[in-house]
Amino acid sequence: MENFYIARKSLKVDYQVAEKSTIIDPATAEHIELLASLEPRKSKHSLFGILNKCSSSTGVRLLRSNLYQPPIDQTV
Numbered sequence: 001m002e003n004f005y006i007a008r009k010s011l012k013v014d015y016q017v018a019e020k021s022t023i024i025d026p027a028t029a030e031h032i033e034l035l036a037s038l039e040p041r042k043s044k045h046s047l048f049g050i051l052n053k054c055s056s057s058t059g060v061r062l063l064r065s066n067l068y069q070p071p072i073d074q075t076v
Contacts, residue, residue, distance in 0.1 A: 021069040034067055 029035060037045040044050070048067055054060045 020073050
């Protein structure tokens, strides 16, 4: 896209923190092999690879988001 311009005060971006969840930073996720294994041959040997039995792309996205932002609701 060339010559793309957004007029001043025409776009508002709000940062919203997910309530009742924690956030795992990318370095920690890599260190604990959350979404990908550190060894290339064992790509399924991550927590995501073991738990991923999803049959739809929506399920995969939900699992991934729950792994990156696990709920902290202690009433469960």
